[in-house]
Amino acid sequence: MSTAHGARARARIEVTAAIKDEARRQLAAEGAARLSLRAVARELGMVSSALYRYFPSRDDLLTALIIDAYDSLGESAESAREGARDAAAGPFEQWIAVCEVVRRWALDHPHEYALIYGSPVPGYTAPDVTVPAAARVGLLLIGITRDAHHGPGLARPSLPAGLRPEAERMAADLAPDLPPEVVTALVAAWAQLYGLVGFELFGQFNRVVEDRETFFRHAAEQLARGVGLVPGPV
Amino acid sequence: MSTAHGARARARIEVTAAIKDEARRQLAAEGAARLSLRAVARELGMVSSALYRYFPSRDDLLTALIIDAYDSLGESAESAREGARDAAAGPFEQWIAVCEVVRRWALDHPHEYALIYGSPVPGYTAPDVTVPAAARVGLLLIGITRDAHHGPGLARPSLPAGLRPEAERMAADLAPDLPPEVVTALVAAWAQLYGLVGFELFGQFNRVVEDRETFFRHAAEQLARGVGLVPGPV
DNA sequence: TCAGCGCAAGAGCGCTGCTCTCTTTTTGAT
DNA sequence: ATCAAAAAGAGAGCAGCGCTCTTGCGCTGA
Numbered sequence: 458m459s460t461a462h463g464a465r466a467r468a469r470i471e472v473t474a475a476i477k478d479e480a481r482r483q484l485a486a487e488g489a490a491r492l493s494l495r496a497v498a499r500e501l502g503m504v505s506s507a508l509y510r511y512f513p514s515r516d517d518l519l520t521a522l523i524i525d526a527y528d529s530l531g532e533s534a535e536s537a538r539e540g541a542r543d544a545a546a547g548p549f550e551q552w553i554a555v556c557e558v559v560r561r562w563a564l565d566h567p568h569e570y571a572l573i574y575g576s577p578v579p580g581y582t583a584p585d586v587t588v589p590a591a592a593r594v595g596l597l598l599i600g601i602t603r604d605a606h607h608g609p610g611l612a613r614p615s616l617p618a619g620l621r622p623e624a625e626r627m628a629a630d631l632a633p634d635l636p637p638e639v640v641t642a643l644v645a646a647w648a649q650l651y652g653l654v655g656f657e658l659f660g661q662f663n664r665v666v667e668d669r670e671t672f673f674r675h676a677a678e679q680l681a682r683g684v685g686l687v688p689g690p691v
Numbered sequence: 692m693s694t695a696h697g698a699r700a701r702a703r704i705e706v707t708a709a710i711k712d713e714a715r716r717q718l719a720a721e722g723a724a725r726l727s728l729r730a731v732a733r734e735l736g737m738v739s740s741a742l743y744r745y746f747p748s749r750d751d752l753l754t755a756l757i758i759d760a761y762d763s764l765g766e767s768a769e770s771a772r773e774g775a776r777d778a779a780a781g782p783f784e785q786w787i788a789v790c791e792v793v794r795r796w797a798l799d800h801p802h803e804y805a806l807i808y809g810s811p812v813p814g815y816t817a818p819d820v821t822v823p824a825a826a827r828v829g830l831l832l833i834g835i836t837r838d839a840h841h842g843p844g845l846a847r848p849s850l851p852a853g854l855r856p857e858a859e860r861m862a863a864d865l866a867p868d869l870p871p872e873v874v875t876a877l878v879a880a881w882a883q884l885y886g887l888v889g890f891e892l893f894g895q896f897n898r899v900v901e902d903r904e905t906f907f908r909h910a911a912e913q914l915a916r917g918v919g920l921v922p923g924p925v
Numbered sequence: 926t927c928a929g930c931g932c933a934a935g936a937g938c939g940c941t942g943c944t945c946t947c948t949t950t951t952t953g954a955t
Numbered sequence: 956a957t958c959a960a961a962a963a964g965a966g967a968g969c970a971g972c973g974c975t976c977t978t979g980c981g982c983t984g985a
Contacts, residue, residue: 490724577894620909641906649887653886657882659810664822668856679917
């Protein structure tokens with residue numbers, strides 16, 4: 458039992474952490490598809506079969522890394538938001554801060570970003586365990602917009618009639634206190650943020666965009682305006 | 692020499708095509724990482740080493756598939772645009788048609804879409820040969836916007852001062868006859884389109900967006916407005 | 926006609942994920 | 956303190972992978 462006390466349980470926790478650390482190192486260095494259980498075991502001085510006591514398959518190890526990556530990104534984004542808020546920045550500026558730290562995190566951890574937001578590893582489907590961790594950035598963007606909604610600076614985007622049922626459904630699920638128009642724009646902005654980061658990270662901007670920092674900031678501002686945020690103090 | 696005449700050369704072309712066909716089948720069925728040279732050879736009744744006469748490595752086979760995928764997507768997009776134009780649809784409607792066919796193609800060819808727009812296969816970097824094929828959709832979107840620019844229906848987006856140099860550089864490279872503001876919005880829209888498609892395809896919309904067709908159409912319209920396109924006849 | 930080239934075949938290397946068995950070590954209840 | 960049970964490590968082994976090298980056959984162009 459992993460929650461039991463004693464030297465054995467502690468050792469198990471430590472070995473599990475060591476495996477994840479080494480796996481994360483290999484992931485960062487070589488990418489997910491080159492992550493090898495045998496190589497991890499070799500580096501840790503154990504035999505490959507022993508590793509299966511801790512992770513029943515390579516996919517389970519990958520799942521653990523995916524959750525960690527989501528959490529790392531989510532934590533970065535959340536602390537960026539709080540940093541901006543502590544600096545008396547309004548929702549618009551908090552939005553920008555979160556977008557920029559997501560981009561930064563992606564550029565700093567390309568293989569981990571690819572693992573969570575890139576093409577799924579073939580034959581692998583993320584289990585439901587990953588859902589809460591995966592939702593953190595999205596929830597954060599919702600939270601920022603909610604603050605703006607309760608304050609002064611939120612313009613309401615438009616919405617075609619055909620989309621209204623779906624918009625209301627999404628709003629009921631994600632943020633019942635926000636107008637459906639805003640929730641729809643939020644979901645789209647979230648996906649588009651991912652597109653901007655992905656294009657830069659995966660090289661589609663090579664020979665196209667040079668000053669990516671400035672370009673990204675402008676795009677992030679447009680996304681913020683798309684959900685009704687406007688610059689200015691709280 | 693592959694361009695030479697004779698039965699030998701023809702056989703080579705046929706075998707090469709058969710290999711690509713079988714590889715594409717496996718790619719569609721299992722994904723890029725599970726594409727196996729040995730399995731392709733097995734299916735074709737040849738021994739694996741024989742296949743290396745046609746593709747010097749697995750990566751070269753993948754490159755061939757990538758180019759084909761880009762071309763297939765590009766062709767779909769181009770004919771969708773022409774179809775819309777033949778139906779007397781204006782640039783706005785052509786834009787929507789192209790976006791929707793890109794999404795459709797991605798849903799119909801998920802593994803091929805992942806191959807070209809998802810995380811790069813680790814250890815693999817796309818050679819420059821792929822660049823022209825990869826640019827087709829982008830060029831098409833530029834072309835649609837250019838038509839609108841020469842016609843009546845193009846509003847000019849705004850641009851912050853800091854982005855102006857980069858915007859002018861991009862415009863000079865991509866579309867010297869279009870205003871830098873429009874080119875900037877185009878590049879962003881292109882990336883965001885990819886984000887919308889990717890999120891749906893890779894499952895990030897699970898449990899979030901239900902009526903994806905309608906949602907996507909709305910988002911595509913917003914992208915069109917972002918580059919200054921407005922609904923209406925030519 | 927015949928040398929040379931293209932091509933297929935097979936063996937083999939080192940790697941992978943994973944399973945099974947065997948042994949050692951630790952644990953918790955008697 | 957004792958002892959059975961649980962947990963963990965070690966090693967062999969299976970099937971598959973990309974890729975290389977050598978061998979030998981058959982078509983082809985001079």
